[in-house]
Each structure stands twice: as structure tokens, then as C-alpha cells.
Amino acid sequence: xxxxxxxxxxxxxxxxxxxxxxxxxxxxxxxxxxxxxxxxxxxxxxxxxxxxxxxxxxxxxxxxxxxxxxxxxxxxxxxxxxxxxxxxxxxxxxxxxxxxxxxxxxxxxxxxxxxxxxxxxxxxxxxxxxxxxxxxxxxxxxxxxxxxxxxxxxxxxxxxxxxxxxxxx
Ligand SMILES: CC(C)(COP(=O)(O)OP(=O)(O)OC[C@H]1O[C@@H](n2cnc3c(N)ncnc32)[C@H](O)[C@@H]1OP(=O)(O)O)[C@@H](O)C(=O)NCCC(=O)NCCS
Numbered sequence: 265x266x267x268x269x270x271x272x273x274x275x276x277x278x279x280x281x282x283x284x285x286x287x288x289x290x291x292x293x294x295x296x297x298x299x300x301x302x303x304x305x306x307x308x309x310x311x312x313x314x315x316x317x318x319x320x321x322x323x324x325x326x327x328x329x330x331x332x333x334x335x336x337x338x339x340x341x342x343x344x345x346x347x348x349x350x351x352x353x354x355x356x357x358x359x360x361x362x363x364x365x366x367x368x369x370x371x372x373x374x375x376x377x378x379x380x381x382x383x384x385x386x387x388x389x390x391x392x393x394x395x396x397x398x399x400x401x402x403x404x405x406x407x408x409x410x411x412x413x414x415x416x417x418x419x420x421x422x423x424x425x426x427x428x429x430x431x432x433x
Pocket of ligand 1 (some may be wrong): 286287342343344345346347350351352353354355356357358378379380382383
């Protein structure tokens with residue numbers, strides 16, 4: 265039995281260790297990490313998954329980012345990772361769906377990520393052509409999802425680090 269719960273400050277280094285295990289070395293050199301520097305993850309949406317023994321099985325984090333001239337932030341999804349012993353059990357999907365439902369409930373309008381379209385399209389993500397991630401990023405891997413009707417309509421431009429309050433709207 266795996267339980268999802270909001271990530272707490274005490275979970276931080278355990279989650280980092282899981283990410284180190286699941287991603288290639290040098291993950292922090294990716295341009296998406298520049299958007300996360302000096303900005304805390306969105307509390308409440310960033311979640312951990314633990315088994316009945318309390319062992320960390322998966323984690324997902326979200327950051328707020330600025331998109332062009334939009335007044336409100338978008339959510340940057342990721343990293344999301346599931347421990348190799350639990351991959352393929354639906355946990356990654358559960359973390360993503362549960363967090364996106366919470367984000368919509370909290371009033372966020374739009375979410376983006378940099379990742380594999382063949383995995384993320386099942387959650388409704390589609391290529392986001394009107395935004396520019398900091399280089400080097402393969403534009404085909406920049407994917408977006410509306411959390412409200414037309415959440416990405418008329419939102420375009422450079423993705424920048426968010427230095428304002430985290431609340432949507
Ligand atoms: C990607 C990841 C989070 C998926 O978690 P998971 O719990 O294994 O995923 P689920 O059980 O919900 O879904 C499994 C399905 O996704 C598919 N899948 C997993 N990664 C995929 C990818 N990169 N591209 C396409 N499909 C993928 C599996 O083949 C499987 O397909 P099936 O349902 O047809 O059998 C996990 O494999 C992981 O931690 N990978 C390493 C880190 C990573 O790449 N994170 C994502 C980038 S931010």
C-alpha cells in the first residue's frame with residue numbers, strides 16, 4: 265500500500281537522493297534547474313509517495329515560473345521520479361494525476377514540463393509551441409496542459425524564474 269502525502273522540509277534530502285538514483289548524473293545542469301534556483305517548490309502540490317514501511321517510493325515537485333508578460337505564474341512540473349523497484353505500477357501516473365487535480369482545485373491555470381511526450385500525453389500534455397525555455401532545451405520536449413479552459417491561450421514568450429508570490433491568480 266503506497267500513500268501520497270505533501271512533501272515536508274524534512275523530506276528534502278531523501279527526495280534529492282531518489283532523483284539522483286533515477287536521473288542521469290548532471291541532472292542539475294539542465295536548463296529547467298535554472299528556473300528552480302532560489303525559488304522554493306510549491307508547497308502542498310509537491311508530494312512524496314511512501315510504502316507501508318515509510319520507505320520513499322516516488323516524488324513529484326512543482327515550481328512557479330513566469331511566462332512572458334502573463335501576470336500570474338504557470339506551474340513547472342518536475343522532477344517526478346519513481347524508485348526502480350516500483351516503476352510500472354502506476355505510481356508515476358498517480359503522483360501526476362493527484363497533483364494536477366490539487367493544482368486545479370487550488371486555482372492554477374496552466375502547467376508545463378520538459379519531458380517525453382509519449383509518456384506525458386496520457387495526462388493530456390501536448391507540445392507548447394508559443395513558449396521559449398532557456399537553452400539548451402529541445403522544443404519538442406516542452407509540453408503544456410490547461411488546468412482551466414484555454415489556460416494557455418494568449419500566454420506566450422520566454423519562460424523565466426518566478427520571484428513573486430506563489431499563489432495563482
Ligand atoms: C517516468 C516515471 C516517473 C514513470 O513512473 P512509473 O510509476 O513507472 O509510471 P506508470 O506506472 O504510471 O506508467 C508506466 C507506463 O509509462 C511508460 N513510460 C515510462 N516512462 C516512459 C517514457 N519516458 N516514455 C514513454 N513511456 C514511458 C511505461 O512504459 C508504462 O507503459 P504501459 O502503461 O503502456 O505499460 C519513472 O519511470 C521514472 O522515475 N523514470 C526515471 C526518471 C524520469 O525519467 N522521470 C521523468 C522525467 S521528469
